[in-house]
Amino acid sequence: MEGIDAFAESIKKAGSDGSPIQIKGGGTKGFLGYVAEGLQVLTTQSYAGVLDYHPAELIVRVRAGTPVRTLDNLLRSEGQMLAFDPPAHDATSTIGGVVSAGLSGSARPYRGAARDHLLGAGMVLHDGAYCEFGGQVMKNVAGYDVSRLVCGAYGTLGLLADLSLKVVPAPELEKTITRECSSDVARETVKLLCNRVSSLSASCYSGGTLSVRLSGNEQAVKATEEILEGNLGDNAFWDQLDAQALPAFQNAVDVWRLSTDADEPLFDYDFAILDWGFAQRWLFDPKSDPRVGYAGSGHWTRVRHDKDRFEAEVFQPLSALEFELHRRLKSTFDPGGIFNPGRMYRKEGL
Amino acid sequence: MPIDNQDFIKRLRAITSDIITDEERLAVYESDGLTAKKQLPGVVVIPDTIEQVQAITALCQSCEVPLVPRGAGTGLSGGAMPHHEGVLLVMARFNQVLDVDTSTRTATVQPGVTNLAISEAVSNLGLYYAPDPSSQIACTIGGNVAENSGGVHCLKYGLTVHNVKQLKVVLPGGELMVVGGKGYDTPGYDLLALMHGSEGMLGIVVEVIVQLLPKPPEVAVIMAAFSNVIDAANSVSGVISAGLLPAGLEMMDKLAIQAAESFVGAGYPEAAEAMLLCELDGSLGELEELIESVRAVFESNGCITFTVAFDAVEREKLWLGRKAAFPAVGRIAPDYYCMDGTIPRRELANVLQAITDLSHKYELQVANVFHAADGNLHPLILYDANDGDQLTRAEAFGSEILALCLEKGGTITGEHGVGVEKINEMCLQFNRDELGIFHGIKNAFDHYGILNPGKGIPTLSRCAEFGAMHVHRGEERFPHLDRF
Numbered sequence: 001m002e003g004i005d006a007f008a009e010s011i012k013k014a015g016s017d018g019s020p021i022q023i024k025g026g027g028t029k030g031f032l033g034y035v036a037e038g039l040q041v042l043t044t045q046s047y048a049g050v051l052d053y054h055p056a057e058l059i060v061r062v063r064a065g066t067p068v069r070t071l072d073n074l075l076r077s078e079g080q081m082l083a084f085d086p087p088a089h090d091a092t093s094t095i096g097g098v099v100s101a102g103l104s105g106s107a108r109p110y111r112g113a114a115r116d117h118l119l120g121a122g123m124v125l126h127d128g129a130y131c132e133f134g135g136q137v138m139k140n141v142a143g144y145d146v147s148r149l150v151c152g153a154y155g156t157l158g159l160l161a162d163l164s165l166k167v168v169p170a171p172e173l174e175k176t177i178t179r180e181c182s183s184d185v186a187r188e189t190v191k192l193l194c195n196r197v198s199s200l201s202a203s204c205y206s207g208g209t210l211s212v213r214l215s216g217n218e219q220a221v222k223a224t225e226e227i228l229e230g231n232l233g234d235n236a237f238w239d240q241l242d243a244q245a246l247p248a249f250q251n252a253v254d255v256w257r258l259s260t261d262a263d264e265p266l267f268d269y270d271f272a273i274l275d276w277g278f279a280q281r282w283l284f285d286p287k288s289d290p291r292v293g294y295a296g297s298g299h300w301t302r303v304r305h306d307k308d309r310f311e312a313e314v315f316q317p318l319s320a321l322e323f324e325l326h327r328r329l330k331s332t333f334d335p336g337g338i339f340n341p342g343r344m345y346r347k348e349g350l
Numbered sequence: 351m352p353i354d355n356q357d358f359i360k361r362l363r364a365i366t367s368d369i370i371t372d373e374e375r376l377a378v379y380e381s382d383g384l385t386a387k388k389q390l391p392g393v394v395v396i397p398d399t400i401e402q403v404q405a406i407t408a409l410c411q412s413c414e415v416p417l418v419p420r421g422a423g424t425g426l427s428g429g430a431m432p433h434h435e436g437v438l439l440v441m442a443r444f445n446q447v448l449d450v451d452t453s454t455r456t457a458t459v460q461p462g463v464t465n466l467a468i469s470e471a472v473s474n475l476g477l478y479y480a481p482d483p484s485s486q487i488a489c490t491i492g493g494n495v496a497e498n499s500g501g502v503h504c505l506k507y508g509l510t511v512h513n514v515k516q517l518k519v520v521l522p523g524g525e526l527m528v529v530g531g532k533g534y535d536t537p538g539y540d541l542l543a544l545m546h547g548s549e550g551m552l553g554i555v556v557e558v559i560v561q562l563l564p565k566p567p568e569v570a571v572i573m574a575a576f577s578n579v580i581d582a583a584n585s586v587s588g589v590i591s592a593g594l595l596p597a598g599l600e601m602m603d604k605l606a607i608q609a610a611e612s613f614v615g616a617g618y619p620e621a622a623e624a625m626l627l628c629e630l631d632g633s634l635g636e637l638e639e640l641i642e643s644v645r646a647v648f649e650s651n652g653c654i655t656f657t658v659a660f661d662a663v664e665r666e667k668l669w670l671g672r673k674a675a676f677p678a679v680g681r682i683a684p685d686y687y688c689m690d691g692t693i694p695r696r697e698l699a700n701v702l703q704a705i706t707d708l709s710h711k712y713e714l715q716v717a718n719v720f721h722a723a724d725g726n727l728h729p730l731i732l733y734d735a736n737d738g739d740q741l742t743r744a745e746a747f748g749s750e751i752l753a754l755c756l757e758k759g760g761t762i763t764g765e766h767g768v769g770v771e772k773i774n775e776m777c778l779q780f781n782r783d784e785l786g787i788f789h790g791i792k793n794a795f796d797h798y799g800i801l802n803p804g805k806g807i808p809t810l811s812r813c814a815e816f817g818a819m820h821v822h823r824g825e826e827r828f829p830h831l832d833r834f
Contacts, residue, residue, distance in 0.1 A: 332790030
């Protein structure tokens with residue numbers, strides 16, 4: 001037995017044994033969230049491959065275990081791509097893992113998030129039933145939007161097996177421009193580009209350098225270049241940034257991410273990297289929990305940590321009301337608590 | 351008085367004095383845009399403040415009285431059809447744009463603000479709100495969230511869910527919850543996405559922060575005529591295959607073209623069998639190249655005329671015919687029945703041919719006006735409601751079209767929602783397990799089932815009954831607004 005049937009059997013058995021499972025794709029995101037000890041591992045890695053791809057539909061249907069890079073190569077060969085820059089931490093990172101973790105790369109503010117491009121999902125539920133939510137068309141408002149709910153749920157609601165994703169034409173030209181400037185000038189520059197129709201598709205400020213990526217046809221890129229002086233940079237920078245492979249990431253043991261209003265002050269935090277037009281901020285090896293005393297409106301994620309350092313929740317704690325809704329949703333999808341228990345919040349195995 | 355519980359009315363009146371209980375005035379609210387589905391509400395309440403909405407909701411929950419939220423009542427699937435023994439919560443007074451933040455290009459608005467009013471409020475800043483359902487002059491942003499509304503610019507700019515950053519929602523217990531935020535994500539499950547298209551069944555939207563976009567510096571609208579619908583359909587696929595992403599790409603067939611032309615005189619090619627309207631936008635210098643690329647695709651698919659409008663007045667005139675197509679069709683037949691299925695784009699030519707065949711089978715004319723690039727069909731079935739047999743045929747015709755959409759891998763509703771209208775067809779699209787999850791989600795938010803009961807998600811027993819009866823659709827509707 002293999003594929004969906006095998007998943008269904010394993011899941012039913014986990015339920016009847018009361019033995020929870022850890023769902024694992026390429027295993028490249030084990031650092032994100034809690035992984036309880038002693039779980040059986042259910043891997044989706046062998047469940048790979050493209051199920052349906054007609055470039056003129058702008059939709060690809062793919063098995064969750066398909067490596068992001070394999071999918072990307074296929075789409076690029078047809079002059080298309082996933083718009084949200086899905087981060088591939090290494091060659092084994094799967095598209096199912098990216099969607100389950102709800103990860104979007106540098107293009108997020110300009111082309112949308114993973115969830116914005118997820119049109120439908122086929123899932124194996126706690127009782128082994130295979131269910132399809134959303135669809136394989138651009139517009140679909142039948143039923144609650146379960147596929148987007150599953151995106152970013154870290155596999156706590158069910159096993160994500162098949163995904164239908166919107167794809168877009170790849171730009172004719174991509175160009176990275178860098179310039180040295182202060183953080184204030186960098187923020188204003190990005191804002192200036194956002195306030196008009198421009199070819200901006202990524203932005204990052206780090207170590208006194210602003211990098212931006214321009215994407216579009218030649219005229220569009222040229223038009224934006226005319227209002228943005230700088231030096232030619234390397235397009236490979238963005239993949240490294242999204243995969244957290246830049247040296248600054250690699251050298252840190254405790255990586256914090258603040259996701260907030262792009263306009264929020266930097267306060268006293270010594271952010272090493274500010275991307276997404278200053279809406280995503282990275283803090284490395286803080287001496288104490290940066291959530292303590294934080295006066296902004298965003299939320300912090302402890303993306304990687306060294307267990308010998310201070311204790312802190314991985315994800316921003318939810319309000320009591322939000323938590324109660326989460327708990328009820330979790331028990332609707334997973335009454336026996338068998339899927340990735342505690343991956344997001346240890347309390348009540350969420 | 352439909353609700354005769356004097357104690358309940360008294361407690362409601364203690365929250366707000368703006369209550370309607372007399373039948374004459376209740377009749378104003380008896381339906382939404384699906385006018386054939388009528389029901390007098392038990393009582394209408396028109397609150398002014400979020401606190402009142404909270405108190406009303408909590409009261410309804412404690413008394414287990416159904417509560418139906420309503421924006422402008424322009425919905426096409428009966429999502430805001432009142433409940434006879436319930437409260438109709440009219441959000442009309444929540445009509446203010448509260449804040450425009452030019453720095454993050456966002457606007458904080460109340461849910462009763464109309465879709466178009468948002469764009470008008472920020473127009474002088476060079477900004478606009480992208481989703482544009484054609485009822486945009488009247489429909490409210492709260493209703494847009496409830497239905498996850500689309501419009502002609504979806505392919506490039508997305509649906510409502512892609513353009514809303516934050517919601518304030520009153521839950522059935524009266525609690526106020528914020529979902530989303532001014533950043534690009536939030537911790538936990540994506541409740542912001544879940545609220546979109548939930549048809550007022552999970553919570554009541556009381557405030558919305560929308561993302562605004564800068565207006566494109568250059569816009570062109572191409573009008574192209576074809577000698578058959580197959581060529582036009584193939585041109586649509588050709589444009590996408592060529593790596594082009596138009597802001598809008600719409601198709602009309604001969605009957606729709608002629609109806610629109612005689613109604614508004616937009617300058618459409620009346621002799622053509624099909625027509626495409628293609629809007630392109632972009633930064634300066636980008637447009638010429640895009641137009642030439644589209645021209646190459648259209649010409650290779652046998653387009654017979656190709657004209658480009660740059661001028662804002664000319665563009666407006668071309669869109670006017672398209673926007674007025676539904677009422678224009680309404681002038682050539684006593685009644686029409688508007689469908690809203692979506693199919694994979696590659697099936698366009700096949701499905702259009704199948705609809706033509708069905709038109710012969712049922713001996714009813716059909717006009718096609720639709721979002722070609724999204725594969726979102728709006729066949730308009732022409733009939734006369736005074737002729738009972740025509741009505742029966744129109745219903746059966748419509749049902750066959752929806753079944754066809756599902757067979758081709760599509761959906762029963764692309765943008766109009768399920769409401770009460772397509773609740774039976776939900777049984778065709780989803781199985782028992784999937785419907786079970788929907789009911790579980792509803793129960794997680796609304797344990798007592800007070801919010802908009804009977805809409806959106808059919809009960810399993812209803813599906814069993816529907817299966818036994820095969821097809822039993824509701825009555826037809828006569829929308830009074832132009833629609834896409």
